[in-house]
Amino acid sequence: MEKAVSGQERPAKQAVTRRGTFSAADVIIHAVLILLTIGMIFPFYNVILMSFSSSVVISKQAVYLIPTVFDFSAYRYIFHEPRFLNALLVTVFVTVIGTLVNMTVTVTGAYALSKQGYPGRKLIMSAILFTMFFNGGLIPFYLTMKNYGLINNLLVMILPVAVNTFYMIICIAFFRTLPAALEESAKIDGANELQILYIIVIPISKPMIATIALFYAVDRWNEWWFGVLFMTDVRFLPLQALLRELLTNYQQLLTSIDISSVVSQNAGLQPEMLKMAVLVVSALPIVCLYPFLQKYFSKGVMIGSIKG
Amino acid sequence: MYKSIGKGMYKNRYLYLLLLPAVLYYALFQYVPMYGILLAFKEFRIRAGILRSPWVGWDNFADLVAQSDFWQAFDNTVIISLGRILIEFPAAIALALLINEVTRQRLKRFYQTVYTFPHFISWVIISGIMLNFLGDAGVLNQILAAAGLEKQAIMTDPGWFRPIVFLSNMWKEVGWSAIIYLAAIAGINPELYEAAYVDGANRFQQLRAITWPSIRGTAAILLILAVGNAMNGGFEQIFNLYNPGVYQTGDIIDTYVYRSAFADGASFGVTTAVGLFKAVLNFALLYIANFMVKRLGGEGLV
Numbered sequence: 001m002e003k004a005v006s007g008q009e010r011p012a013k014q015a016v017t018r019r020g021t022f023s024a025a026d027v028i029i030h031a032v033l034i035l036l037t038i039g040m041i042f043p044f045y046n047v048i049l050m051s052f053s054s055s056v057v058i059s060k061q062a063v064y065l066i067p068t069v070f071d072f073s074a075y076r077y078i079f080h081e082p083r084f085l086n087a088l089l090v091t092v093f094v095t096v097i098g099t100l101v102n103m104t105v106t107v108t109g110a111y112a113l114s115k116q117g118y119p120g121r122k123l124i125m126s127a128i129l130f131t132m133f134f135n136g137g138l139i140p141f142y143l144t145m146k147n148y149g150l151i152n153n154l155l156v157m158i159l160p161v162a163v164n165t166f167y168m169i170i171c172i173a174f175f176r177t178l179p180a181a182l183e184e185s186a187k188i189d190g191a192n193e194l195q196i197l198y199i200i201v202i203p204i205s206k207p208m209i210a211t212i213a214l215f216y217a218v219d220r221w222n223e224w225w226f227g228v229l230f231m232t233d234v235r236f237l238p239l240q241a242l243l244r245e246l247l248t249n250y251q252q253l254l255t256s257i258d259i260s261s262v263v264s265q266n267a268g269l270q271p272e273m274l275k276m277a278v279l280v281v282s283a284l285p286i287v288c289l290y291p292f293l294q295k296y297f298s299k300g301v302m303i304g305s306i307k308g
Numbered sequence: 309m310y311k312s313i314g315k316g317m318y319k320n321r322y323l324y325l326l327l328l329p330a331v332l333y334y335a336l337f338q339y340v341p342m343y344g345i346l347l348a349f350k351e352f353r354i355r356a357g358i359l360r361s362p363w364v365g366w367d368n369f370a371d372l373v374a375q376s377d378f379w380q381a382f383d384n385t386v387i388i389s390l391g392r393i394l395i396e397f398p399a400a401i402a403l404a405l406l407i408n409e410v411t412r413q414r415l416k417r418f419y420q421t422v423y424t425f426p427h428f429i430s431w432v433i434i435s436g437i438m439l440n441f442l443g444d445a446g447v448l449n450q451i452l453a454a455a456g457l458e459k460q461a462i463m464t465d466p467g468w469f470r471p472i473v474f475l476s477n478m479w480k481e482v483g484w485s486a487i488i489y490l491a492a493i494a495g496i497n498p499e500l501y502e503a504a505y506v507d508g509a510n511r512f513q514q515l516r517a518i519t520w521p522s523i524r525g526t527a528a529i530l531l532i533l534a535v536g537n538a539m540n541g542g543f544e545q546i547f548n549l550y551n552p553g554v555y556q557t558g559d560i561i562d563t564y565v566y567r568s569a570f571a572d573g574a575s576f577g578v579t580t581a582v583g584l585f586k587a588v589l590n591f592a593l594l595y596i597a598n599f600m601v602k603r604l605g606g607e608g609l610v
Contacts, residue, residue, distance in 0.1 A: 143341075193322035218428050240432045
């Protein structure tokens with residue numbers, strides 16, 4: 001792009017990337033984007049603020065922006081509360097084991113489906129795609145899981161979600177982009193498909209595999225619905241389902257875990273702080289994982305999103 | 309390709325082994341529940357199970373169409389889905405085009421990072437954040453009180469429910485939806501812009517003549533998918549945000565099914581019929597949308 005700069009003409013490439021120019025349009029664009037940024041961040045910021053500041057302080061100011069009190073009693077309390085710790089344990093279990101199951105089933109399935117020309121592949125692929133658009137609905141699903149004995153069973157938050165079809169399609173599309181020559185040379189050396197997958201394909205697909213694993217981990221961590229649907233015993237409730245109860249049936253929960261006595265014991269502790277503290281802890285791992293997630297996902301999503 | 313299917317299968321035996329877990333998953337957790345659809349035409353008796361419960365023909369559907377609650381949920385689903393397509397769909401495209409106009413790569417990535425973050429937060433957490441913001445003792449009411457205005461019970465006001473559904477979903481998903489368009493834009497050949505610049509096209513003209521035509525196909529496919537999901541209406545969101553005060557404007561088919569089956573103890577036969585009704589309608593909508601897009605000269609989904 002070494003074009004001579006004559007007169008008012010700028011090199012075409014510069015014009016395309018528009019470096020160095022800042023027009024009225026740019027001002028408007030950035031103003032909109034910055035406003036949006038504030039709109040995205042402020043709700044989170046406010047929740048964190050609320051979780052460690054007593055409502056007495058908050059009620060004095062119209063908009064509570066800068067923290068003046070740091071009261072961590074809500075956090076101290078929830079980490080001593082057995083129900084919270086139990087829910088945390090359930091969620092950690094479901095996230096770790098669930099993601100392992102997810103990855104095993106997805107990667108093996110996607111690898112086999114990325115190969116062509118063996119009997120039955122097309123049929124299986126169409127059967128899988130069909131489930132993206134049609135399913136039995138809630139009641140048949142519920143009754144089937146009940147028949148499998150999955151009520152009050154932690155596996156209900158793992159097995160029925162062992163594959164996400166969308167993530168598997170991303171995976172298939174990625175495996176198709178790998179050079180065939182690599183695998184062929186291994187085949188000549190006598191390796192079978194299992195060995196090729198394990199020794200060659202998985203190591204060179206690490207970034208994609210990490211992305212999908214993080215997607216799955218986030219989904220398992222966020223699990224609440226099957227907790228609400230299938231768990232009648234509170235010991236099996238995942239963290240997000242407990243948070244939901246805290247937010248919606250606060251009064252009921254109050255009597256069951258006797259927060260009132262705790263609140264009276266800790267003068268500064270307010271119910272709102274407690275809710276917000278559980279909320280912050282429920283979102284924290286995602287906040288921590290997010291930078292790693294963000295690095296890869298735009299590419300991965302592009303590969304697989306449009307058309308399997 | 310192979311002399312016989314048997315030989316072909318033996319040659320690829322390891323591929324079948326690799327396929328086994330996934331095939332088992334789809335069979336056990338996707339296809340087995342489908343036989344439960346039979347319940348839509350049966351009267352469910354727990355002791356008899358699905359297969360031996362007695363047939364009742366179309367009775368369950370007749371019960372359904374006689375219920376005003378069902379029609380309320382049906383209307384709400386249609387209105388909320390239509391609103392999503394009209395409001396949230398163009399918003400994602402607009403945001404992608406806006407981000408694309410940012411020339412500094414670092415800044416561009418920063419904006420994208422911020423906007424996509426809420427996608428990874430569960431609706432449970434988001435409903436908590438919204439309560440903190442819009443609830444009775446929330447930030448908004450504090451501001452209103454400080455300004456000497458009357459407090460608003462936004463979260464329990466049926467008139468506010470739909471705007472809140474659209475806004476909160478946009479807040480959560482607009483950045484994520486925009487990524488797909490941004491990826492499509494990134495695939496455009498830069499020479500097109502260079503040529504357009506040489507021809508004297510300004511920024512807006514470049515957007516109309518190059519950027520938009522390049523993402524139109526992506527938009528069409530996403531539109532087909534959105535229409536094909538129209539009868540779903542976003543269960544996770546609605547379920548976490550609604551309360552009895554807003555059923556009249558917020559109860560969608562999925563929440564209606566859950567509530568009538570598990571809380572109100574309606575017959576499983578009738579609630580399965582609702583689910584089937586919804587699924588068939590979704591399928592029909594998907595095909596109609598696909599047909600229309602193809603008819604208008606676009607590339608369809610299938």
